[in-house]
Amino acid sequence: VSVAEKGKVYLVGAGPGDPDLLTLKAARLLAEADVILHDDLVSPSILALSGERALLMSVGKRCGRKKITQAAIHDLMISSARRKLAVVRLKAGDPLIFGRAGEEMDALRAAQIPFEVVPGVTAASSAAALLETSLTDRRVASKLIVFSGHHAAGEMAKQGLCPAIFAEDATVAIYMPGDNLSEMASTLLRNGVSGSLPCVAVSDASRPEARYQACRLSGLAHLILPPGPRLLLVGRAFESVLGGGAPVETASLDGVLELARSIHLE
Ligand SMILES: C[S@@+](CC[C@H](N)C(=O)[O-])C[C@H]1O[C@@H](n2cnc3c(N)ncnc32)[C@H](O)[C@@H]1O
Helix, strand or coil: CCCCCCCCEEEEECECCCHHHCCHHHHHHHHHCCEEEECCCCCHHHHCCCCCCCEEEECCCHHHCCCCCHHHHHHHHHHHHHCCCCEEEEECECCCCCCCHHHHHHHHHHCCCCEEEECCCCHHHHHHHHHCCCCCCCCCCCEEEEEEHHHCHHHHHHCCCHHHHCCCCEEEEEECCCCCHHHHHHHHHHCCCCCCCEEEEEECCCCCCCEEEEEEHHHHHHCCCCCCCEEEEECHHHHHHHCCCCCCCCCCHHHHHHHHHHHHHC
């Protein structure tokens, strides 16, 4: 039984890059879709899962290079669905996090096109997995704040929000941090954010070329960002990353089974 209905648009999360992190539903929709409109960040190994006859179009607007307008993307989705085609609008990570899905859903609603959202693994979750760090480790972090670097330090400083957002008990995930970390760091420090907060820049999370670099906020200006899509994570939860990471203990399956049995017997 096919999952992709004709005349419908699917806003699908492609995850951070590793095709194994796609949901089963996303993989099935890719295989069945007639039209796939995808962002630049979606990796080729994921696009390779599309059906042979699917029409693939890159509609990405990375780094401000405007190849296609948002209105043209809406038109493409709407006119394809009206022609009774199954349309996948494929977005990096989760489609509802920094992906203009709000505007796209509004356009689909206005045109009375049925649509469905298929969530994906967002970049912050993938970066946390790479760092083996809980974003909400209850010993140090009681909140997770996600925001776009476009609005980071400058806007927040204007509104006096810096210390509130970069609180001692917060984990902050900054998507699209930009290249000017030194300006962001100085704004935060000037506004009373602690210079000892750990910061980790993660690039290409979940991909073979994944890398990260860690420092304290006071040294952020000197951090050289790796190329590729990257994220800046800030917060006490990353203390162990700064310290070179906690040693990874290995346990044999025997030990785990023994433990499972003992728990079961209690
Ligand atoms: C337009 S936003 C889309 C975010 C996406 N919807 C998500 O949930 O991950 C693009 C930004 O996401 C981040 N990003 C996406 N994939 C990433 C990856 N594999 N590693 C690190 N950051 C990534 C980067 O900050 C990139 O500039």
